[in-house]
Amino acid sequence: xxxxxxxxxxxxxxxxxxxxxxxxxxxxxxxxxxxxxxxxxxxxxxxxxxxxxxxxxxxxxxxxxxxxxxxxxxxxxxxxxxxxxxxxxxxxxxxxxxxxxxxxxxxxxxxxxxxxxxxxxxxxxxxxxxxxxxxxxxxxxxxxxxxxxxxxxxxxxxxxxxxxxxxxxxxxxxxxxxxxxxxxxxxxxxxxxxxxxxxxxxxxxxxxxxxxxxxxxxxxxxxxxxxxxxxxxxxxxxxxxxxxxxxxxxxxxxxxxxxxxxxxxxxxxxxxxxxxxxxxxxxxxxxxxxxxxxxxxxxxxxxxxxxxxxxxxxxxxxxxxxxxxxxxxxxxxxxxxxxxxxxxxxxxxxxxxxxxxxxxxxxxxxxxxxxxxxxxxxxxxxxxxxxxxxxxxxxxxxxxxxxxxxxxxxxxx
Amino acid sequence: xxxxxxxxxxxxxxxxxxxxxxxxxxxxxxxxxxxxxxxxxxxxxxxxxxxxxxxxxxxxxxxxxxxxxxxxxxxxxxxxxxxxxxxxxxxxxxxxxxxxxxxxxxxxxxxxxxxxxxxxxxxxxxxxxxxxxxxxxxxxxxxxxxxxxxxxxxxxxxxxxxxxxxxxxxxxxxxxxxxxxxxxxxxxxxxxxxxxxxxxxxxxxxxxxxxxxxxxxxxxxxxxxxxxxxxxxxxxxxxxxxxxxxxxxxxxxxxxxxxxxxxxxxxxxxxxxxxxxxxxxxxxxxxxxxxxxxxxxxxxxxxxxxxxxxxxxxxxxxxxxxxxxxxxxxxxxxxxxxxxxxxxxxxxxxxxxxxxxxxxxxxxxxxxxxxxxxxxxxxxxxxxxxxxxxxxxxxxxxxxxxxxxxxxxxxxx
Numbered sequence: 001x002x003x004x005x006x007x008x009x010x011x012x013x014x015x016x017x018x019x020x021x022x023x024x025x026x027x028x029x030x031x032x033x034x035x036x037x038x039x040x041x042x043x044x045x046x047x048x049x050x051x052x053x054x055x056x057x058x059x060x061x062x063x064x065x066x067x068x069x070x071x072x073x074x075x076x077x078x079x080x081x082x083x084x085x086x087x088x089x090x091x092x093x094x095x096x097x098x099x100x101x102x103x104x105x106x107x108x109x110x111x112x113x114x115x116x117x118x119x120x121x122x123x124x125x126x127x128x129x130x131x132x133x134x135x136x137x138x139x140x141x142x143x144x145x146x147x148x149x150x151x152x153x154x155x156x157x158x159x160x161x162x163x164x165x166x167x168x169x170x171x172x173x174x175x176x177x178x179x180x181x182x183x184x185x186x187x188x189x190x191x192x193x194x195x196x197x198x199x200x201x202x203x204x205x206x207x208x209x210x211x212x213x214x215x216x217x218x219x220x221x222x223x224x225x226x227x228x229x230x231x232x233x234x235x236x237x238x239x240x241x242x243x244x245x246x247x248x249x250x251x252x253x254x255x256x257x258x259x260x261x262x263x264x265x266x267x268x269x270x271x272x273x274x275x276x277x278x279x280x281x282x283x284x285x286x287x288x289x290x291x292x293x294x295x296x297x298x299x300x301x302x303x304x305x306x307x308x309x310x311x312x313x314x315x316x317x318x319x320x321x322x323x324x325x326x327x328x329x330x331x332x333x334x335x336x337x338x339x340x341x342x343x344x345x346x347x348x349x350x351x352x353x354x355x356x357x358x359x360x361x362x363x364x365x366x367x368x369x370x371x372x373x374x375x376x377x378x379x380x381x382x383x384x385x386x387x388x389x390x391x392x393x394x395x396x397x398x399x400x401x402x403x404x405x406x407x408x409x410x411x412x413x
Numbered sequence: 414x415x416x417x418x419x420x421x422x423x424x425x426x427x428x429x430x431x432x433x434x435x436x437x438x439x440x441x442x443x444x445x446x447x448x449x450x451x452x453x454x455x456x457x458x459x460x461x462x463x464x465x466x467x468x469x470x471x472x473x474x475x476x477x478x479x480x481x482x483x484x485x486x487x488x489x490x491x492x493x494x495x496x497x498x499x500x501x502x503x504x505x506x507x508x509x510x511x512x513x514x515x516x517x518x519x520x521x522x523x524x525x526x527x528x529x530x531x532x533x534x535x536x537x538x539x540x541x542x543x544x545x546x547x548x549x550x551x552x553x554x555x556x557x558x559x560x561x562x563x564x565x566x567x568x569x570x571x572x573x574x575x576x577x578x579x580x581x582x583x584x585x586x587x588x589x590x591x592x593x594x595x596x597x598x599x600x601x602x603x604x605x606x607x608x609x610x611x612x613x614x615x616x617x618x619x620x621x622x623x624x625x626x627x628x629x630x631x632x633x634x635x636x637x638x639x640x641x642x643x644x645x646x647x648x649x650x651x652x653x654x655x656x657x658x659x660x661x662x663x664x665x666x667x668x669x670x671x672x673x674x675x676x677x678x679x680x681x682x683x684x685x686x687x688x689x690x691x692x693x694x695x696x697x698x699x700x701x702x703x704x705x706x707x708x709x710x711x712x713x714x715x716x717x718x719x720x721x722x723x724x725x726x727x728x729x730x731x732x733x734x735x736x737x738x739x740x741x742x743x744x745x746x747x748x749x750x751x752x753x754x755x756x757x758x759x760x761x762x763x764x765x766x767x768x769x770x771x772x773x774x775x776x777x778x779x780x781x782x783x784x785x786x787x788x789x790x791x792x793x794x795x796x797x798x799x800x801x802x803x804x805x806x807x808x809x810x811x812x813x814x815x816x817x818x819x820x821x822x823x824x825x826x
Contacts, residue, residue: 044505044507044633045471045473045478045480045499045633046470046471046480047470047471047495047496048471048494048495048496048497048499048631048632048633049495049631049632050494050628050629050631050632050636051507051509051511051629051631051632051636051637052507052508053509053510053511053512053637054628054629056628057459057460058458058459058460058461060458065458067458067459073628074627074628075538075540075574075576075624075627075628076540076574076575076576076624076626076627077540077574077627078491078574078626078627079627080494080626080627080628081461081463081493082460082461082462083460083461083627083628084461086458086461092457094457094464094465096464096466097466098464098466099466122709122710122711123711124711124754124756125488125711125713125754126742127488127489127490127742127752128742129744161488161489161490161491162489163488163489211488211489213489213491213493213626214487214488214489214490214491214492214493214496215463215467215469215486215487215488215493215496216463216464216467218461218462218463218464219461219462219463219464220457220458220461223463223464224464224466296535297535298535298536298537298538300538329539329540331542331744331746333744339540341537341538343537
């Protein structure tokens with residue numbers, strides 16, 4: 001094989017039609033923006049915006065203010081703040097004045113205290129990259145499963161660099177009374193959302209967060225202050241945080257013992273199942289996408305676990321017969337979205353793509369069948385909308401058809 | 414000392430007046446948003462915005478389209494894309510259609526090729542967190558030095574999570590001819606900015622970047638495609654990249670041998686001084702800020718080096734007599750902004766705060782006097798505006814006056 005053939009072969013690794021024409025087309029490249037260049041308006045110079053050609057957006061839940069992150073369009077591990085998912089029972093308060101906002105800490109403390117935002121910012125701060133995931137993420141929906149995209153199925157998980165003061169630092173200022181073992185966190189929006197947090201978590205890595213991806217927390221993420229309980233159900237990361245009450249038992253709010261309790265087959269509910277399990281998903285190719293044709297396609301996706309750092313992601317392209325390790329190019333951070341990449345040459349035949357992850361504790365993302373076994377139910381149980389299915393983290397299969405279309409195949413395997 | 418006194422003392426660690434009143438004020442916290450809550454408009458649900466109370470913004474250079482990042486307001490290591498500094502010789506083209514944009518690679522290659530954006534995105538991708546810093550960052554300005562803020566002095570450095578294809582991957586597709594050792598990168602904006610890059614860098618970590626902080630590269634950062642040469646002068650990270658020409662010697666563009674060459678005392682210029690040296694700066698407290706009074710103030714700032722990973726940041730609060738290690742809470746990544754934090758109790762007397770960093774190669778950020786020695790000049794040389802001062806990375810002193818005001822003291826030490 002001569003040199004030309006060798007380099008040609010290297011080119012073909014990535015599939016036919018990847019790169020185009022030879023010289024002669026230079027004019028196209030040179031001329032294209034000569035006429036269309038426009039000056040940047042002054043407001044965009046102060047605070048920039050994306051190109052008007054970029055249309056990726058959050059999508060909406062049925063008749064609710066809730067939105068999903070377009071995971072299929074994202075790169076890296078940081079979710080742009082403008083695209084962070086929103087899940088709330090009320091509406092986002094847009095008018096909280098940080099000068100007026102206060103945090104009250106009271107209950108079983110030596111000194112009940114009220115903090116201004118400026119006072120909270122005087123404490124030593126920390127910045128950490130963490131995901132937040134809604135407990136209902138990936139839950140079976142009423143739509144036709146095969147038409148579902150990764151955005152609507154997995155888009156209630158997002159990842160930011162959060163900055164704030166550790167809750168432990170502030171609780172030390174208040175002084176804890178003997179026996180203090182739980183706290184209640186309460187929001188300042190109209191619905192007064194409140195959730196219980198264990199003191200163990202409060203003194204571990206819980207954070208009073210006022211920064212997100214470098215700037216202030218966004219209104220729909222709790223501006224000016226949210227509670228961050230890394231790795232725990234999103235619903236416990238209380239937004240627009242205004243009050244923390246310290247006590248000696250869980251506060252049994254209506255959400256934690258009602259709406260968000262996992263109701264099981266025997267009619268019993270599992271309460272305080274608060275840590276998010278290991279989960280991964282292939283974001284490209286994924287449901288609703290269309291492959292241009294056989295050849296090279298990089299498979300990429302995200303993995304995360306409330307249990308800590310992702311140690312391994314495996315990918316199968318043959319419906320689960322063989323699994324191979326994906327690349328984890330990093331950063332690989334505890335309780336953070338972790339990017340994986342896997343090279344794949346599609347031969348044009350039907351294929352089922354899946355990923356599964358393992359976290360630092362050795363917890364492995366289960367298959368749908370394994371998850372059903374853990375729950376003690378038939379797999380069909382998860383499909384029935386009258387059953388409350390949360391903390392649902394089975395391996396996600398995407399089926400690639402011969403025409404290049406990609407469909408959700410969760411119920412087919 | 415009884416328990417109450419103990420916790421009281423812990424409280425006082427952070428200075429008097431940090432946290433406020435005891436119970437009784439609950440009403441303030443509860444009532445504050447009851448009337449002011451407003452629904453979030455639909456466009457903000459698709460793509461969110463910051464609170465209207467947040468005003469931090471890029472500031473402008475004199476009569477130019479260039480802007481500075483408000484480092485004093487940022488947290489963590491990620492610069493929000495809307496606040497990334499901009500330095501350009503032309504104006505930001507706002508109308509480049511990614512469907513029409515092409516990258517031509519030609520010159521000493523086996524196969525000259527033209528790539529569409531879709532083709533570039535078919536290649537295996539990487540995501541990496543890197544700073545970009547303008548070669549003129551921190552250069553002495555014409556303004557009154559003592560009034561300068563960190564934004565205008567250091568705000569031509571920003572840090573993003575970049576995604577793209579390694580240039581080495583794409584060059585392999587084209588096939589390099591024997592002797593190919595340099596390349597020219599050229600922009601698609603009106604001024605046709607072009608710079609030389611060594612083949613060594615091109616085959617190391619240079620990237621064709623189309624993603625920034627999760628979404629598409631912003632227009633003012635080169636949408637839809639920029640060259641990323643991590644750790645090198647910002648000016649070589651060519652934006653709106655349309656053409657790469659491979660050759661066997663540097664292309665000697667007017668910027669690299671004229672404008673951006675370091676002119677020395679003897680009239681000679683230093684060319685191709687392309688890697689950014691180790692630099693750090695305290696962003697809070699910094700020039701133009703006002704301390705509320707004696708007591709606890711956390712010192713925080715950023716350190717970075719084109720030479721790789723930051724290994725150490727030291728802080729002095731007594732004008733350089735004693736230095737102590739700052740905390741590096743991480744993430745600590747190669748060629749990325751690295752956050753440092755340092756606890757400080759201000760006694761109300763005059764103080765000079767400085768930071769200095771050391772990178773993985775052992776390169777230490779020099780003092781102004783040390784830098785003058787390296788250049789073979791008197792320190793006053795750097796103040797003269799007729800001298801071209803770039804790659805200027807001396808230790809930055811901020812002077813805290815008795816009234817709590819903070820001033821730039823670069824020329825005082």
